[in-house]
Amino acid sequence: MQNQEVYDSVVAKFEKVFGAKPAVVAYAPGRIEVLGNHTDYNEGFVFSAAIDKGTFFAVSPAEDDKVTLVANDLDASYETTLAAVAKVESGATWANYPLGTFNWLLDGEPAKAGKGFKAVFGGNIPLGAGLSSSAALEMATALALAKVYGIEKDKTTLAKIGQKAEHTFAGCPCGLLDQASSMYGKAGALVKSDFRSNCFETVSMGPAVAFMMVKSNAKHALVDGAYASRRQACEDAAKHFAKVLRKPVTHLRDVTMAEWVLYKGGLDETQAKRAVHPIGEDERVLQGAALLEKGDLKAFGALMFDSHESSRNWFENSCAELDTIVDAAKSIPEVYGARLSGGGFGGSCCLLVDPTAADKIAAEITAQYKAVYGDEPTCSLIKPSDGAHLV
Numbered sequence: 001m002q003n004q005e006v007y008d009s010v011v012a013k014f015e016k017v018f019g020a021k022p023a024v025v026a027y028a029p030g031r032i033e034v035l036g037n038h039t040d041y042n043e044g045f046v047f048s049a050a051i052d053k054g055t056f057f058a059v060s061p062a063e064d065d066k067v068t069l070v071a072n073d074l075d076a077s078y079e080t081t082l083a084a085v086a087k088v089e090s091g092a093t094w095a096n097y098p099l100g101t102f103n104w105l106l107d108g109e110p111a112k113a114g115k116g117f118k119a120v121f122g123g124n125i126p127l128g129a130g131l132s133s134s135a136a137l138e139m140a141t142a143l144a145l146a147k148v149y150g151i152e153k154d155k156t157t158l159a160k161i162g163q164k165a166e167h168t169f170a171g172c173p174c175g176l177l178d179q180a181s182s183m184y185g186k187a188g189a190l191v192k193s194d195f196r197s198n199c200f201e202t203v204s205m206g207p208a209v210a211f212m213m214v215k216s217n218a219k220h221a222l223v224d225g226a227y228a229s230r231r232q233a234c235e236d237a238a239k240h241f242a243k244v245l246r247k248p249v250t251h252l253r254d255v256t257m258a259e260w261v262l263y264k265g266g267l268d269e270t271q272a273k274r275a276v277h278p279i280g281e282d283e284r285v286l287q288g289a290a291l292l293e294k295g296d297l298k299a300f301g302a303l304m305f306d307s308h309e310s311s312r313n314w315f316e317n318s319c320a321e322l323d324t325i326v327d328a329a330k331s332i333p334e335v336y337g338a339r340l341s342g343g344g345f346g347g348s349c350c351l352l353v354d355p356t357a358a359d360k361i362a363a364e365i366t367a368q369y370k371a372v373y374g375d376e377p378t379c380s381l382i383k384p385s386d387g388a389h390l391v
């Protein structure tokens with residue numbers, strides 16, 4: 001579905017359920033992660049982009065303390081009151097993303113809002129594809145509710161509110177990448193993030209290049225512990241480097257590859273493997289920035305292939321399906337680079353491609369994937385797009 005159709009359907013549902021037009025509608029897009037994997041919570045660097053698909057959140061204030069959420073795509077609803085806003089433990093767990101965002105927008109005291117709200121939301125980001133449909137929902141919720149309650153907060157603060165909702169309501173200890181990309185995306189540009197200073201720059205890309213997302217059919221779920229255990233290993237490794245290096249270290253951002261080689265001896269084998277991934281990714285993002293400035297897309301793409309190799313061998317957050325896609329991509333000259341995108345363990349690969357060869361690339365990847373797994377991946381060209389905004 002195109003964005004306009006999603007908007008129309010969300011607004012029509014709102015009118016049907018609540019009998020009037022919504023007071024506010026906000027839109028927030030999903031994201032692709034282009035280079036820099038699992039670096040955000042290590043205070044490192046990432047290239048990402050907001051995509052041309054997202055979530056619309058339509059809302060009006062309630063006359064009383066009732067909070068009503070309608071998920072248009074699921075045809076489901078959830079009701080609570082201001083005083084009872086809390087994590088949903090079972091059943092309508094989808095409500096945790098907007099509820100958690102509302103909760104932290106009100107500093108953890110939703111009763112302060114005075115009145116409740118009624119909302120309908122819906123989107124066109126495929127679920128489980130690693131395109132951050134949950135961050136899109138959080139950011140659309142945050143923007144719309146900030147408007148309804150007259151709360152003024154900058155984009156980074158709203159992104160952090162969404163992240164806190166993930167940590168406390170949804171149960172995923174994610175970094176800030178997904179929410180920041182959704183807020184700071186710009187049409188035709190990549191977002192270059194520094195998660196130490198929380199500085200988000202945009203870097204324009206020429207028309208000679210595009211991204212193709214290839215969605216495997218492997219399950220992607222970050223709430224089941226594998227993401228958390230990777231994050232823990234990185235934090236434990238940072239503590240080790242803080243002890244042995246004669247300089248301040250708070251996160252793996254502070255450790256160079258040369259230091260990892262010299263001092264990894266004090267880590268257990270798994271910690272050493274996990275730590276080298278974000279350390280290498282930070283270096284690749286910085287090299288990639290210089291290459292993009294020179295317009296050297298082939299060399300930038302080579303860094304994407306290296307990134308995937310590092311995921312595959314060291315961070316172990318790839319899977320057979322994603323490896324097959326990247327290996328297939330390597331055999332196609334019009335693909336400059338390919339890697340898994342986002343948390344990993346399933347989901348999608350992000351390919352840097354010559355857009356004039358898109359059909360040929362999609363056909364070739366599909367054929368190679370089908371020969372191994374019998375089913376077909378979904379290939380779509382992605383346009384880097386504008387970030388979250390009120391409609």
Ligand code: GLA
Nearest residue numbers: 037038174175176177342343
């Ligand atoms: C998921 C998380 C992000 C980030 C990526 C990996 O998308 O939500 O915070 O850690 O994985 O780079």
